[in-house]
Amino acid sequence: QQPVQSPQAVILREGEDAVINCSSSKALYSVHWYRQKHGEAPVFLMILLKGGEQKGHEKISASFNEKKQQSSLYLTASQLSYSGTYFCGTERGSNYKLTFGKGTLLTVNP
């Protein structure tokens, strides 16, 4: 079942923060986050595993609430390069078989 992402779109000015949420109605093994720029392949950002802690990558971090089966991606002090569509992908077992959400279009303006 497809995870639900929110919001669908976000417009920021450079330096502002954003949070993107991803929730599932099923028990998850992991949540992955990817960023895709137009016409390009998705690029891996991070993975949150069941029982794992909050993770960070430069100014991008994420958390996974196992009880609620929800994950959030935090983008702080956004840069122009952060623009793109962010997808969460959920995995119900350790098999790389991901179900992706509909995506969140993030636009960072100067």
Add this chain to the structure above:
Amino acid sequence: GAVVSQHPSWVICKSGTSVKIECRSLDFQATTMFWYRQFPKQSLMLMATSNEGSKATYEQGVEKDKFLINHASLTLSTLTVTSAHPEDSSFYICSTGEDEKLFFGSGTQLSVL
């Protein structure tokens, strides 16, 4: 991480013809490859899981005879769209997993006239 090479990047074909898309794992022996389809401004939808040396596993609603998948070696998986129609026009992308992450090919934009 794994490097996945996908070819061609884009292809235009006439309705009724077949198109083959190749996906190579350059530095990694990929026993499994995943094939996704993405319509404009939509999510990636898993079509099938390609397994080296055995038959592919297709997701519900995906026609096996239309989307032929071959995974003859640990470095090459192919997707052939047979008798393509305009509604098959889409962005097709392959991926493989390593170290808990998915690595994607660069994708193939298929346009069927």
